[in-house]
Amino acid sequence: MLENESTERDERFMREAIKEAYKAAHKLEVPVGAVVVQGEEVIGRGHNLRERLFDPTAHAEILALREAALRLGSWRLNECTLYVTMEPCPMCAGAAIQGRVGRIVYGAPDPKAGAAGSCVDLLGETCFNHRVEVTGGVLGEKCAHIVQEFFRRLRSGE
Amino acid sequence: MLENESTERDERFMREAIKEAYKAAHKLEVPVGAVVVQGEEVIGRGHNLRERLFDPTAHAEILALREAALRLGSWRLNECTLYVTMEPCPMCAGAAIQGRVGRIVYGAPDPKAGAAGSCVDLLGETCFNHRVEVTGGVLGEKCAHIVQEFFRRLRSGE
Numbered sequence: 001m002l003e004n005e006s007t008e009r010d011e012r013f014m015r016e017a018i019k020e021a022y023k024a025a026h027k028l029e030v031p032v033g034a035v036v037v038q039g040e041e042v043i044g045r046g047h048n049l050r051e052r053l054f055d056p057t058a059h060a061e062i063l064a065l066r067e068a069a070l071r072l073g074s075w076r077l078n079e080c081t082l083y084v085t086m087e088p089c090p091m092c093a094g095a096a097i098q099g100r101v102g103r104i105v106y107g108a109p110d111p112k113a114g115a116a117g118s119c120v121d122l123l124g125e126t127c128f129n130h131r132v133e134v135t136g137g138v139l140g141e142k143c144a145h146i147v148q149e150f151f152r153r154l155r156s157g158e
Numbered sequence: 159m160l161e162n163e164s165t166e167r168d169e170r171f172m173r174e175a176i177k178e179a180y181k182a183a184h185k186l187e188v189p190v191g192a193v194v195v196q197g198e199e200v201i202g203r204g205h206n207l208r209e210r211l212f213d214p215t216a217h218a219e220i221l222a223l224r225e226a227a228l229r230l231g232s233w234r235l236n237e238c239t240l241y242v243t244m245e246p247c248p249m250c251a252g253a254a255i256q257g258r259v260g261r262i263v264y265g266a267p268d269p270k271a272g273a274a275g276s277c278v279d280l281l282g283e284t285c286f287n288h289r290v291e292v293t294g295g296v297l298g299e300k301c302a303h304i305v306q307e308f309f310r311r312l313r314s315g316e
Contacts, residue, residue: 056257094249099214
């Protein structure tokens with residue numbers, strides 16, 4: 001596959017994840033969004049709803065993975081790619097491993113909690129029974145800007 | 159606190175987690191159980207329901223943490239202890255970090271996926287904004303036996 005084709009496709013689905021991030025921002029949740037893609041179809045969507053659902057596990061990725069698995073009628077998501085605007089935390093990276101997700105594409109790195117190398121490299125570990133392919137930095141500046149802008153507005157009381 | 163008192167208390171709540179593991183076994187799910195305890199009260203219970211719910215995140219710990227947080231009306235579980243029959247995987251250890259759980263007590267180690275030192279030491283990492291205290295091996299032989307017996311019966315077609 002040509003690299004440009006791969007990038008264009010990844011950017012297209014990352015824009016879907018970004019739409020989800022904006023939904024979180026509108027609900028005053030930290031704006032992270034995710035979609036699960038199989039073939040050319042989005043089969044799961046999610047945005048962070050931790051505050052609204054009183055649920056520490058209600059990250060964008062978890063909600064998107066659960067929706068996708070329910071739709072497929074199987075917890076096995078081998079053929080799927082998870083697109084998420086921020087580098088996943090260990091819980092979400094672990095959920096992708098549990099779901100046998102084929103690939104993760106993320107936008108901005110998360111130096112505070114990222115599990116794709118920024119804080120720990122869970123996705124690079126060889127001891128698990130499944131390995132997830134990882135691509136980072138897709139529309140990364142845009143994804144980071146959404147979070148930065150959210151916190152700037154929160155601080156300034158806008 | 160006297161060590162014996164601590165152990166007796168931990169064993170008491172681990173027996174509640176074991177009850178949950180048996181519920182999973184009866185549903186032909188890998189028998190892992192968990193409870194979340196605040197003070198002297200069990201405020202969340204869960205057993206593995208991955209197959210039945212078509213949900214890669216439906217591990218005992220995740221379900222117990224979600225129930226506890228919903229009951230408290232907050233994703234912050236600082237005052238809580240998570241009891242689980244098996245060493246948590248990275249997803250579940252990560253969920254405990256996300257939920258700011260005070261302490262994890264587990265039964266049997268999991269050499270294949272354990273995130274409390276067996277496979278990775280996620281709970282020993284210092285880079286996250288929360289650290290969970292960990293105690294392992296509480297009624298460990300009993301907890302391991304439940305899983306071994308489950309797979310033995312599955313293989314023999316009993």
